[in-house]
Amino acid sequence: MNRCGFAQSQEAYDIAVNELFSTLELLDEHLGGARYLCGDTLTICLFTTLVRFDLVYNVLFKCTRKKLIEYQNLHGYMRDIYQIPNVAATCNLGAIMDGYYKILFPLNPGNIRPSLPSCCEHEVLLEPHNRETLSLVENNVQ
Numbered sequence: 001m002n003r004c005g006f007a008q009s010q011e012a013y014d015i016a017v018n019e020l021f022s023t024l025e026l027l028d029e030h031l032g033g034a035r036y037l038c039g040d041t042l043t044i045c046l047f048t049t050l051v052r053f054d055l056v057y058n059v060l061f062k063c064t065r066k067k068l069i070e071y072q073n074l075h076g077y078m079r080d081i082y083q084i085p086n087v088a089a090t091c092n093l094g095a096i097m098d099g100y101y102k103i104l105f106p107l108n109p110g111n112i113r114p115s116l117p118s119c120c121e122h123e124v125l126l127e128p129h130n131r132e133t134l135s136l137v138e139n140n141v142q
Contacts, residue, residue, distance in 0.1 A: 001049070005061030005107070013062065021065050024074065031073035035080070035134040042081070050078040051091055054117050056100040060107060069119040076129040083126060093120060 004020060007013035027037075027046070036042050049057075053068040069075050082088050093116060101113040118124065
């Protein structure tokens with residue numbers, strides 16, 4: 001995302017955005033057959049990027065080709081992790097937006113924070129994802 005948002009030429013941006021969305025397509029395809037990135041093993045390294053994608057990266061870093069919600073498997077994967085007990089409580093979406101739109105002044109000189117996208121509302125993130133059906137073993141995360 002940073003390479004898109006900080007590109008200094010159209011050519012650099014085009015390369016970065018094509019690589020980003022090619023990678024998102026690959027990840028979405030992979031997650032169509034696996035609950036997590038590593039099969040039934042939970043890793044959260046991608047979660048922090050995904051939870052910020054539609055909030056910030058899509059607009060501020062010019063990653064506008066598609067929204068995360070348009071990737072059925074990636075969006076479901078993000079919601080799956082978000083719904084693990086106590087994870088949502090660590091995701092202060094307003095603070096994430098403030099951090100990028102208000103605190104990082106050079107990126108947004110007007111200090112204007114856009115409205116929270118409806119696809120990022122807490123209630124939407126709690127919608128059923130049915131990703132447990134992709135597990136090879138019964139996996140109850142507590």
